[in-house]
Each structure stands twice: as structure tokens, then as C-alpha cells.
Amino acid sequence: LATGPSATYEMLVDGVGPWDFTGGFVPCELLLVGEDAYPVLVSSKKQVLIAVSQYGKGRMVVVSHEGILKDSKFFRFLTNAVEWLKPSPEALVGVHPRLDSLSQLLLRAGTKVQVGAELTPSLGVYCMEAYDCTQAKDLVGFLKGGGGLLVGGQAWHWANLSRDAEFLLNGVLELDLVTGGIPSILLVHGMLCFPLCLDSSNRCLLAAGHYGRGRVVVASHESQLFSPKLAKFLLNAVCWLDAGRKGLVGVDASLKKLCSLLSQEEVKSQVSQLTGDISVYCCSSHSIREAERVHTFVAEGGGLLIGGQAWYWASQNCGKAAVAQYPGNKILNRFGLSILGQSTKAAKHPPVGPGDHYHFRKALALFSRHVDKHEEVKGPVKDWLQRLAQDCAAFLHIPAHDCPAYASLHRILTKVLQRSGIPQVSRHCPVKSNSKEAVLLCMATELSLTMTDSAALVQKCAAGVCALPITVEIDGTNPARNGNSWCWTSQ
Incomplete structure (x- = not known):
């Protein structure tokens, strides 16, 4: 069976004509948050409508409305999808009772189908709507063991990340991060992740997010995780991560002081490693040793603080990008959150409130819109430009090879540059540090380092580009005490 993204795509769309989404259903947009997920169908507005992924030994195909699973217009795609999902050619396909029309479509194609089926180990593929979570744990096991899952649904009336932020910050009037350590800056790049604390320069210091069935909260220094100054926030965080299970909280030995804070609110906790009976696991990013185990724990519903x-x-690994190679980021990057190698001053900050605030992906989308319209950057984006440039530079150090979720963002950045052109810079045409042109130059520089053909960043030669040789003058004026100054010319 097809395994790579290109081969999988060819198999899924084999014989499929024009996609017809007219009818009595309104699809939602799928968010690709896993490193193994990639799109099959994208609308003209760049919304993902059909996607595939892998988990454990199994595969899944997700469509953006259950109506797609019932519509004969998608007959060829659905039969292709089921064949791709089968762990073996003779595998039995089970179809949920609410999808009888899909059963009839598959039977017509000669597929071996168990109509009105519940999930059982005898099935090779299971087809269902996305609204039934009663068998979530069994579905995860089914996929991990090699089963195939075809699922459809929409969530446009349901999703709201702002409620999560409100819960986490409920009763928190101030976030005092003066806890005895120097924090790093966080990069929030996941679609289902959000900042909880931003300083006056839009640097993120606390963040949270959803991943799979689980949740994550990240602090910018481990000392923040047991500071009495942050007790209210930490209790909110553990409660949110627990998601109503009222389960046991496991705390790594390096954070054992957190147990005393939790005990004051009668939260069950113990110093332990990650075990199967834990609902929430608390650890430092330095102590993560089993990245795959932590990833599985969160993906299957656990909470990670x-x-x-x-x-x-x-500072000890000069020349290496912390966002890509710092051990803690080997797991955090997959969740859409990263700890950067830059530090910032520990201080007191207000929590993120309602309304517009900086988020890397939101800022990039708004910036791209300004570029497309050839207009001056205005509104909140104008205040975000410096942070956006720095976050773009950091994000582009995360390897995008074989990761569609990252590669798609690389393509977005490339298209922004191709549409706008790389700004020309000269003595007579300087670029201000906090400007649209400065962000574009930063994007171009970092993207060129990730591409084998950096010429692809420019669709056509810009007017006025000089022929070789080029003389570059660098004004190195230095207001030294002795009044000396220098100027270099290189040819």
C-alpha cells in the first residue's frame, strides 16, 4: 500500500473527478496539528477539507462533515479511502449504524462490510461520525494496533479557545514571574495553542494548548511551577489539564515543592515518574527522557504541565538552534509550543485578556493580507512586526522535512515573499528596523537557509538590480570616546 504523502495522495484521488461540495451540509476547516498529518483536499480559501494521518500502526482519513460520508458524489474517493485504510486486502470494514448510506455505497463497490457495526477487534477499518466520544479509548487502541479509521464531522459551532484561557486565568490578577530564575521566551506556533502571558514586547512567557485528546501548559522557567506567587494559576492549570477526571497528579522529583501547593487545595498528587494511573504529569523540560511516551500520554488524553x-x-551549544535541538523541544515542538534560546527579564505581568493580542500564526495571516493588498501595515499588526520577524526566524529553524504541518507554513512564507518581492535596500532606500520591509528581509534570509534553491523566493528579477560586481558600503560609524570612526567598502 501507498506510504509516502505523494503516493497516498495519488491513491486516494485515483479516478476522482471535480470535487462537488454543493448540497445540504456546511463543512468545517480541519486543523493539522500532528507531524504525521497532511491535507488531501484544500479549498480555494486554503481551508483543509479532507486530511489523513497515522497513529501507531494505524491510519485515519478525516473529512470535514459527516455528510461527505453519506453522499454518492464522493463514492470513488470513499472507496479509495477504505482501501488505503485496510491493514490487509481481506480486512472487514465496520460501519456505524448512523452511516447506513455509506454501507450501501461500499457494498455496491464489492467491499466486505459489517453493516451497523460497533467497534470490535475483528474489524480492519471502522467508519463513524465524529460526535461519539464514548469509545475514544478503544478507538485509540484500535488505531495503535493497526486499524483504519474513516471519520467525518464538523465543529464550527463548538470550538472556542478563549474559554480555555478564561478558565486558566480565572481569579489571576497578576503573574509574578520573579521566581528565582531567568525565563526563556516561548514560541506559540500551534493552531490550537494560545499565550497566557505576554510582556510589553509581545514575548510569550506562559502558554497552553490542545494536542490530540490531551492538553499542555508550558512555563518559561521550571521555578515558576512551584512558586507560591503563582499558586492560583498553577491550581487552575492542573484542574484544566485534568479535564474533570479528578485523577492523580504525578510530579517529577525536580518539582516536588509543587505537591505541597496542590495538597493545600486537596488535589491528589505524588512524586513519581510518568505511569499509567496518572491524569496530569508535571515535569521540567530538562527532565524529559522518554519523548515518545510523553507524546503518547498527551495524545491519548493526559495533561502535561x-x-x-x-x-x-x-549558551553551551553555540551554532545550534535551541528551537530544534534543545532536548525539551523534541517533544514540545510536536504540541505546537517551543522554548527559545533567548532569555528575558523576570518580572510581573498582567495575564492575557480578551481582545486582540499577539499570536504568531494570527500575526502572520494578517501580515500576509497586508502584503497581498500592497498596503501599509496598520492596526495591531504594526505593533507586532518586531516579534513576528523574530518568531519567523525561530520557527524556520524547526526542520520541516517530512512534516507537512511545518512545511505548509514554510510554503506560506515563501508565497508571501514571491508575491511581495524581496525589498531592495540601498543607501538611498534604507529599511527601518520595525517595518514591513524588515520582516520580509528577515523571512527571505531565514528561508534561503532552509532551501536548496533560494532563487525560488523570487519569481522574477526586480527592476534596478545591479549587475556584478556589486559594491557594498557599510557605515560603521562608532561614537567612540576618542572621536574616531570607520567606514568599510567591500567589492
């Missing part, structure tokens, strides 16, 4: 700084690691 984690904190740490990466600036010291960066």
Missing part, C-alpha cells in the same frame, strides 16, 4: 528555560543550553 511543563516548564524550563533553554537559554543556558543555547
Whole structure:
């Protein structure tokens, strides 16, 4: 069976004509948050409508409305999808009772179908709507063991991340991060992740997010995770991560002081490693040793409270990008959150409130819109430009090879540059540090380092580009005490 993204795509769309989404259903947009997920169908507005992924030994195909699973217009795609999902050619396909029309479509194609089926180990593929979570744990096991899942649904009336932020910050009037350590800056790049604390320069210091069935809260220094100054926030965080289970909280030995804070509110906790009976696991980013185990724990519904700084690691590993190679980021990047190698001053900050605030992906989308319209950057984006440039530079150090979720953002950045052109810079045409042109130059520089053909960043030669040789004058004026100054010319 097809395994790579290209081969999988070819198999799924084999014989499929024009996609017809007219009818009595309104699809939602799928968010690709896993490193193994990639799109099959994207609308003209760049919304993902059909996607595939893998988990454990199994595969899944997700469509953006259950109506797609019942519509004969998608007959060829649905039969292709089921064939791709089968762990073996003779595998039995089970179809949920609410999808009888899909059963009839598959039977017509000669597929071996169990109509009105519940999930059982005898099935090779299971087809269902996305609204029934009663068998979530069994579905995860089914996929991990090699089963295939075809699922459809929409959530446009349901999703609201702002409610999560409100819960986490309920009763928190101030976030005092003066806890005895120097924090690192966090990069929030996941679609289902959000900042909880931003300083006056839009640097993120606390963040949270959803991943799979689980949740994550990240602090910018491990000392924040047991500070009495942050007790209210930490209790909110553990409660949110627990998601109503009232389960046991496991605390790594390096954070054992957190147990006393939790005990004051009668939260069950113990110093332990990650075990199967834990609902929430608390650890520092330095102590993560079993990245795959932590990933599985969160993906399958666990809560992770984690904190740490990466600036010291960066200082000891010159030439290496902390966002890609710092050990803690090997797991955090997959959740859409990263700890950067830059430090910032520990201080008191207000929590993120309602309304517009900086988020890397939101800022990039708004910036791209300004570029497309050839207009001056205005509104909140104007105040976000410096942070956006720095976050773009950091994000582009995360390897995008074989990761569609990252590669798609690389393509967005490339298209922004191709549409706008790389700004020309000269003595007579300087670029201000906090401007649209400065962000574009930063994007171009970092993207060129990730591409084998950096010429692809420019669709056509810009007017006025000089022929070789080029003389570059660098004004190195230095207001030294002795009044000396220098100027270099290179040819």
C-alpha cells in the first residue's frame, strides 16, 4: 500500500473527478496539528477539507462533515479511502449504524462490510461520525494496533479557545514571574495553542494548548511551577489539564515543592515518574527522557504541565538552534509550543485578556493580507512586526522535512515573499528596523537557509538590480570616546 504523502495522495484521488461540495451540509476547516498529518483536499480559501494521518500502526482519513460520508458524489474517493485504510486486502470494514448510506455505497463497490457495526477487534477499518466520544479509548487502541479509521464531522459551532484561557486565568490578577530564575521566551506556533502571558514586547512567557485528546501548559522557567506567587494559576492549570477526571497528579522529583501547593487545595498528587494511573504529569523540560511516551500520554488524553528555560543550553551549544535541538523541544515542538534560546527579564505581568493580542500564526495571516493588498501595515499588526520577524526566524529553524504541518507554513512564507518581492535596500532606500520591509528581509534570509534553491523566493528579477560586481558600503560609524570612526567598502 501507498506510504509516502505523494503516493497516498495519488491513491486516494485515483479516478476522482471535480470535487462537488454543493448540497445540504456546511463543512468545517480541519486543523493539522500532528507531524504525521497532511491535507488531501484544500479549498480555494486554503481551508483543509479532507486530511489523513497515522497513529501507531494505524491510519485515519478525516473529512470535514459527516455528510461527505453519506453522499454518492464522493463514492470513488470513499472507496479509495477504505482501501488505503485496510491493514490487509481481506480486512472487514465496520460501519456505524448512523452511516447506513455509506454501507450501501461500499457494498455496491464489492467491499466486505459489517453493516451497523460497533467497534470490535475483528474489524480492519471502522467508519463513524465524529460526535461519539464514548469509545475514544478503544478507538485509540484500535488505531495503535493497526486499524483504519474513516471519520467525518464538523465543529464550527463548538470550538472556542478563549474559554480555555478564561478558565486558566480565572481569579489571576497578576503573574509574578520573579521566581528565582531567568525565563526563556516561548514560541506559540500551534493552531490550537494560545499565550497566557505576554510582556510589553509581545514575548510569550506562559502558554497552553490542545494536542490530540490531551492538553499542555508550558512555563518559561521550571521555578515558576512551584512558586507560591503563582499558586492560583498553577491550581487552575492542573484542574484544566485534568479535564474533570479528578485523577492523580504525578510530579517529577525536580518539582516536588509543587505537591505541597496542590495538597493545600486537596488535589491528589505524588512524586513519581510518568505511569499509567496518572491524569496530569508535571515535569521540567530538562527532565524529559522518554519523548515518545510523553507524546503518547498527551495524545491519548493526559495533561502535561511543563516548564524550563533553554537559554543556558543555547549558551553551551553555540551554532545550534535551541528551537530544534534543545532536548525539551523534541517533544514540545510536536504540541505546537517551543522554548527559545533567548532569555528575558523576570518580572510581573498582567495575564492575557480578551481582545486582540499577539499570536504568531494570527500575526502572520494578517501580515500576509497586508502584503497581498500592497498596503501599509496598520492596526495591531504594526505593533507586532518586531516579534513576528523574530518568531519567523525561530520557527524556520524547526526542520520541516517530512512534516507537512511545518512545511505548509514554510510554503506560506515563501508565497508571501514571491508575491511581495524581496525589498531592495540601498543607501538611498534604507529599511527601518520595525517595518514591513524588515520582516520580509528577515523571512527571505531565514528561508534561503532552509532551501536548496533560494532563487525560488523570487519569481522574477526586480527592476534596478545591479549587475556584478556589486559594491557594498557599510557605515560603521562608532561614537567612540576618542572621536574616531570607520567606514568599510567591500567589492
